[in-house]
Amino acid sequence: MYDVSIVGAGVIGSAIARELSKFQVNACVIERETDVCEGTSKANSAIVHAGFDAKPGTLKAKLNVEGNALMEKLSQDLDFPLKKNGSLVVCTKEQDESLLDKLLEQSKLNGVPGCRIVEREEMIQMEPNLADDVVKALYAPTGAIVCPFNLTIALAENAADNGVEFKMQTCVKSIERTDDYYVIHTDNGDIETKSIVNAAGVYADKLNNMVSGRKLKIIPRRGQYMLLDKTAGEHVSHTIFQLPSKMGKGVLVTPTVHGNLLVGPTAEDIDNKEGVNTTMDGLDSLAPTSSLSVKDVPYRQVITSFAGLRAHEKDGDFVLGEAEDAPNFFNAAGIESPGLSSAPAIGVMIANEIAEKLGLKENPDFNGTRKGIVNPASLSMDERNALIKENPAYGQIICRCESISEGEILDSIHRTLGARTLDGVKRRTRAGMGRCQAGFCSPKVMEILEQEVPMSMFDVRKSGEDSRIVVGYNKKI
Amino acid sequence: MSQYDLVIVGGGPAGLAAAVSAKDNGIEKILIIERDNELGGILNQCIHNGFGLHTFKEELTGPEYAGRFIEQVKERNIEYKLNTMVMDISADKVVTAMNRVDGMFQIEAKAIILAMGCRERSRGALNIPGYRPAGIYSAGTAQRLVNIEGYMPGHKVVILGSGDIGLIMARRMTLEGAEVQVVAELMPYSGGLKRNIVQCLDDFDIPLKLSHTVIDIEGKERVTGITIAEVGPDRKPIPGTEEHYDCDTLLLSCGLLPENELSKTAGVTLSNITSGPIVNDALETNIEGVFACGNVLHVHDLVDFVSEEASNAGKNAAKYIKEGKSKNSKNVQIHAVDGVRYTVPCTIRPDEMDDKVTIRFRVGQVFTDCSVATYFGDELINKRAKKIMAPGEMEQVILLKSKLAEYPDLKDITIKIEEA
Ligand SMILES: Cc1cc2nc3c(=O)[nH]c(=O)nc-3n(C[C@H](O)[C@H](O)[C@H](O)COP(=O)(O)OP(=O)(O)OC[C@H]3O[C@@H](n4cnc5c(N)ncnc54)[C@H](O)[C@@H]3O)c2cc1C
Ligand SMILES: Cc1cc2nc3c(=O)[nH]c(=O)nc-3n(C[C@H](O)[C@H](O)[C@H](O)COP(=O)(O)OP(=O)(O)OC[C@H]3O[C@@H](n4cnc5c(N)ncnc54)[C@H](O)[C@@H]3O)c2cc1C
Numbered sequence: 001m002y003d004v005s006i007v008g009a010g011v012i013g014s015a016i017a018r019e020l021s022k023f024q025v026n027a028c029v030i031e032r033e034t035d036v037c038e039g040t041s042k043a044n045s046a047i048v049h050a051g052f053d054a055k056p057g058t059l060k061a062k063l064n065v066e067g068n069a070l071m072e073k074l075s076q077d078l079d080f081p082l083k084k085n086g087s088l089v090v091c092t093k094e095q096d097e098s099l100l101d102k103l104l105e106q107s108k109l110n111g112v113p114g115c116r117i118v119e120r121e122e123m124i125q126m127e128p129n130l131a132d133d134v135v136k137a138l139y140a141p142t143g144a145i146v147c148p149f150n151l152t153i154a155l156a157e158n159a160a161d162n163g164v165e166f167k168m169q170t171c172v173k174s175i176e177r178t179d180d181y182y183v184i185h186t187d188n189g190d191i192e193t194k195s196i197v198n199a200a201g202v203y204a205d206k207l208n209n210m211v212s213g214r215k216l217k218i219i220p221r222r223g224q225y226m227l228l229d230k231t232a233g234e235h236v237s238h239t240i241f242q243l244p245s246k247m248g249k250g251v252l253v254t255p256t257v258h259g260n261l262l263v264g265p266t267a268e269d270i271d272n273k274e275g276v277n278t279t280m281d282g283l284d285s286l287a288p289t290s291s292l293s294v295k296d297v298p299y300r301q302v303i304t305s306f307a308g309l310r311a312h313e314k315d316g317d318f319v320l321g322e323a324e325d326a327p328n329f330f331n332a333a334g335i336e337s338p339g340l341s342s343a344p345a346i347g348v349m350i351a352n353e354i355a356e357k358l359g360l361k362e363n364p365d366f367n368g369t370r371k372g373i374v375n376p377a378s379l380s381m382d383e384r385n386a387l388i389k390e391n392p393a394y395g396q397i398i399c400r401c402e403s404i405s406e407g408e409i410l411d412s413i414h415r416t417l418g419a420r421t422l423d424g425v426k427r428r429t430r431a432g433m434g435r436c437q438a439g440f441c442s443p444k445v446m447e448i449l450e451q452e453v454p455m456s457m458f459d460v461r462k463s464g465e466d467s468r469i470v471v472g473y474n475k476k477i
Numbered sequence: 478m479s480q481y482d483l484v485i486v487g488g489g490p491a492g493l494a495a496a497v498s499a500k501d502n503g504i505e506k507i508l509i510i511e512r513d514n515e516l517g518g519i520l521n522q523c524i525h526n527g528f529g530l531h532t533f534k535e536e537l538t539g540p541e542y543a544g545r546f547i548e549q550v551k552e553r554n555i556e557y558k559l560n561t562m563v564m565d566i567s568a569d570k571v572v573t574a575m576n577r578v579d580g581m582f583q584i585e586a587k588a589i590i591l592a593m594g595c596r597e598r599s600r601g602a603l604n605i606p607g608y609r610p611a612g613i614y615s616a617g618t619a620q621r622l623v624n625i626e627g628y629m630p631g632h633k634v635v636i637l638g639s640g641d642i643g644l645i646m647a648r649r650m651t652l653e654g655a656e657v658q659v660v661a662e663l664m665p666y667s668g669g670l671k672r673n674i675v676q677c678l679d680d681f682d683i684p685l686k687l688s689h690t691v692i693d694i695e696g697k698e699r700v701t702g703i704t705i706a707e708v709g710p711d712r713k714p715i716p717g718t719e720e721h722y723d724c725d726t727l728l729l730s731c732g733l734l735p736e737n738e739l740s741k742t743a744g745v746t747l748s749n750i751t752s753g754p755i756v757n758d759a760l761e762t763n764i765e766g767v768f769a770c771g772n773v774l775h776v777h778d779l780v781d782f783v784s785e786e787a788s789n790a791g792k793n794a795a796k797y798i799k800e801g802k803s804k805n806s807k808n809v810q811i812h813a814v815d816g817v818r819y820t821v822p823c824t825i826r827p828d829e830m831d832d833k834v835t836i837r838f839r840v841g842q843v844f845t846d847c848s849v850a851t852y853f854g855d856e857l858i859n860k861r862a863k864k865i866m867a868p869g870e871m872e873q874v875i876l877l878k879s880k881l882a883e884y885p886d887l888k889d890i891t892i893k894i895e896e897a
Binding site: 226227231274276277278279280282283302303304305306381384385388389392393395396397400403435436437439440442443447457461462463464465466467468469470471472473474475 | 512562564576577579596597600602604607609610611621622624625626627628629630631632694697699714741
């Protein structure tokens with residue numbers, strides 16, 4: 001019998017798991033996919049929002065500002081990339097400048113430190129590629145960018161290292177409530193647990209509605225992006241948001257922590273919770289919309305496009321905490337943006353609520369630090385040579401676009417919650433994320449997985465169960 | 478830091494031929510650096526026939542053709558390092574490379590030849606909407622899986638793009654028992670060689686749909702279907718022309734991109750059209766002593782031309798190493814207009830050029846019954862009739878030193894397509 005079962009290994013489930021592991025608890029995370037970070041947490045803008053956006057008094061506002069404040073220390077403890085690049089919300093000639101003042105006012109109410117209005121002259125010094133029509137901006141120095149994969153994976157790894165069990169490829173089908181515990185029926189057997197955390201992303205309504213009469217409804221709101229090559233990565237250095245305009249909510253243009261340029265997202269309500277496909281209309285809309293805030297985005301250098309689903313709950317705010325009519329069933333539902341930014345704070349909030357309810361004791365053995373996979377590019381030549389001498393695999397480049405060595409890939413496979421799929425290796429190391437999009441390195445990564453896991457070539461997958469890469473032997477060899 | 482006269486980046490056909498020629502022109506200390514575990518480059522996975530008709534007057538497979546050059550490299554005791562990745566080239570010709578044994582190391586070179594080849598355009602760069610499942614391969618990756626690793630990537634295949642690799646893989650996959658349903662090509666003409674269309678598609682009854690593109694990819698985990706549609710002159714899909722194919726595999730053969738990230742950081746000026754370095758008749762880039770040849774310079778379809786171009790680069794690098802910087806000589810600009818997309822080289826030095834310089838180029842569309850015209854200034858010098866010219870085939874014009882000598886004040890040469 002588990003004390004706590006967390007459904008969903010996205011950034012929210014992982015953050016809660018890690019915070020819970022600070023207590024003496026028998027906990028597990030249940031995830032239907034093959035790996036952590038396979039849901040919305042892998043496809044978003046990757047911004048650690050400053051927190052001026054959400055309506056004062058909402059959970060979104062409170063937890064965003066708290067999460068932002070926790071993020072830097074977390075990135076040091078768990079060794080994932082975070083860059084405090086600051087954000088700008090820009091206002092164009094046709095738009096109402098007073099909206100910026102309102103945002104500034106809101107930032108103060110929400111407790112966001114350091115926001116101010118910048119005039120065109122200063123703004124252009126900060127960002128020479130802003131569109132000519134941009135007249136003014138709100139500058140938020142605490143806005144940051146993060147690697148969403150590494151954030152989620154780091155949280156999960158650290159939770160696992162502190163004793164939380166991860167059950168992958170286990171999909172919750174129904175939940176049965178007995179007098180004092182729950183039985184979770186999955187496609188991989190039953191799980192008995194005293195309490196449940198619902199961190200199931202776009203499916204959190206389904207989970208909630210299995211046990212609670214207070215029904216939730218989550219509408220998947222799709223956002224599509226284009227990612228540009230690193231050669232375009234310095235086109236802007238801050239995250240550039242738009243004020244809402246005639247053309248809709250607008251899109252952002254931002255560098256990523258790894259030095260690419262990201263443009264998006266669109267916003268479309270759809271009725272398919274698996275609908276992470278991009279569309280021609282969606283992608284086509286990005287260039288004209290982005291040009292309202294940033295000029296000359298070099299769209300010839302797009303290397304990939306993708307889409308993510310916001311888990312928009314009909315009432316608009318995060319739904320957090322114990323369900324009124326289902327004791328020991330804790331929701332972390334409706335976690336749309338700024339969910340990534342809020343994750344550290346949501347983790348603390350939910351874990352503490354559970355600990356109090358279940359009377360959990362502190363875990364004296366908790367180790368809150370984790371070492372990430374080394375980034376050889378950050379080392380000096382001498383340090384790098386020392387590393388290669390110790391382990392020659394660091395001298396063998398596998399992914400040529402991102403210069404990822406065999407050593408990094410081996411580490412990604414052999415560490416806690418190690419990679420078992422091409423996407424798993426990719427999200428942990430960036431092998432395959434560069435301009436050739438894995439064309440060159442995937443056969444090599446497949447071979448490494450085959451040898452190291454070990455597994456048959458025919459079991460090497462891109463990510464999910466049905467995503468095999470090769471289907472048979474060729475006739476001649 | 479170790480020192481070499483000549484460092485060649487890339488051990489494909491271009492790098493090999495350049496090395497042999499530099500050696501034959503008197504250069505002793507040469508190093509070829511290759512990141513793969515064998516020499517030969519992309520040819521190692523091209524196990525079909527058809528290489529070397531020009532050079533060796535016989536039909537060889539890719540590995541056989543490469544083998545001939547590898548032998549020549551070995552006979553001449555030219556040094557090479559395998560499994561070694563060049564990480565950086567600096568403007569003052571320091572090459573930084575890395576492998577398991579030597580770690581990261583630097584070499585000072587008197588001259589460098591860039592021979593890094595090219596990579597394939599990926600799905601992302603093509604902006605094809607839809608899901609992102611397994612089952613989407615660039616044709617070259619599929620070729621590597623089938624020909625080198627021995628695995629089949631799928632059973633029911635749609636191919637987007639009619640580049641040569643795609644055409645060859647259409648045949649290969651068919652011979653391996655897969656069902657290739659259609660090859661869709663965005664342009665109104667194929668990007669591949671005529672002979673490949675005949676031998677790889679027509680002979681197997683695989684339809685080639687020109688002016689078509691993929692507008693949707695279905696399947697969340699593995700491809701389950703593809704929708705293609707006809708495109709108008711603006712290359713946008715025409716509503717109502719959609720056709721759906723059930724398939725588990727999409728191969729992309731939509732163009733090759735010269736691999737010039739290293740060149741760029743070194744400060745080599747690149748052409749917007751070829752994405753390769755801008756070079757003069759010696760195949761020298763804007764950085765003195767840095768030369769380029771093969772697919773890194775511009776995408777070739779016949780390896781024989783690669784070898785020829787590369788041995789030229791090797792010879793010129795040798796000359797540079799022995800004689801130092803060429804005199805501050807006069808440059809004549811070569812302009813590509815009216816259907817000619819680009820030329821390699823872009824400039825020519827009448828005083829220092831070889832007796833004969835081959836100017837290679839590609840046309841921007843299909844031309845029938847027309848001619849290639851060469852102008853010195855405004856004066857028509859040569860007009861050669863052509864029955865057909867297509868973007869898939871490389872064309873050439875030969876310039877003679879003796880002819881240029883007759884025009885001492887010449888500043889511009891223009892190459893264009895005219896009516897016959
Ligand atoms: C377009 C877009 C842009 C965004 N930009 C930002 C941003 O810039 N900054 C920011 O702070 N936030 C942003 N967000 C929001 C942020 O990405 C999300 O709030 C966050 O990732 C949600 O994490 P999660 O763990 O709740 O959901 P997910 O990552 O979706 O995780 C839920 C997990 O539950 C699993 N699951 C579901 N059902 C079951 C079941 N029955 N059994 C077992 N497992 C199950 C899923 O497989 C999944 O792995 C953005 C979101 C989108 C869509
Ligand atoms: C699928 C296919 C089919 C073809 N079919 C034919 C045909 O039928 N007939 C014909 O005549 N021609 C054919 N060709 C064309 C011919 O093979 C190519 O033009 C030729 O291989 C190009 O030679 P290259 O040396 O420029 O490039 P490549 O062969 O690509 O060699 C470049 C080499 O550089 C290495 N390299 C790159 N970067 C680095 C670095 N940073 N450090 C170290 N090493 C590096 C690479 O590993 C590679 O080995 C075909 C080409 C392809 C791709």
